[in-house]
Amino acid sequence: MRKHGIFYLLVFCLGVMVPSSVFAAPFLGGPVVYQPLPRPGEKVSLGGEQYFTYGFVKQPKLGSAIMKVEIFTRGGKRDTTFVVKGRADMPSMRGAHSSGDTEFSLSAKGVYLLPVQLAMPGDWEIRFTFMQAGKPVYRGSYRFDL
Secondary structure (H helix, E strand, O other), rough: OOOHHHHHHHHHHHHHHHOHHHHOOOOOOOOOEEEEEOOOOOOOOOOEEEEEEOOOOOOOEEEEEEEEEEEEOOOOOOOOOOEEEEEEEEHHHHOOOOOOOOOEEEEEOEEEEEEEEOOOOOOOOOEEEEOOOEEEEEEEEEEEEE
């Protein structure tokens, strides 16, 4: 009788404590690819009639730095119809200093701005995701050493 009690207790515990991920639907998408970006300040096509430039407001150093993105039409008119997200991390220590996906703020002048916390010297990467109508249009990454 005691063996049956332990068995039922074990079955009950396994049934209650099974992680929800066991029942989750499989991930059907492939890995997200971020295109390596050219040097800061260069024009990068967003595929349609727009392009963007990016760069730090000041030379980055330990602590807080501001990354800016400006989006223009081919005619040179500023375009603020995008949502831009950024993620800062150290590739050699992936996840240890990750900022997570953070939305850039849009300034009154139409410049997208993102504060980035640079916690230590080393290799850093900022990943950009440009979205329009809720869908990603372009993904790029910028790597630099601090």
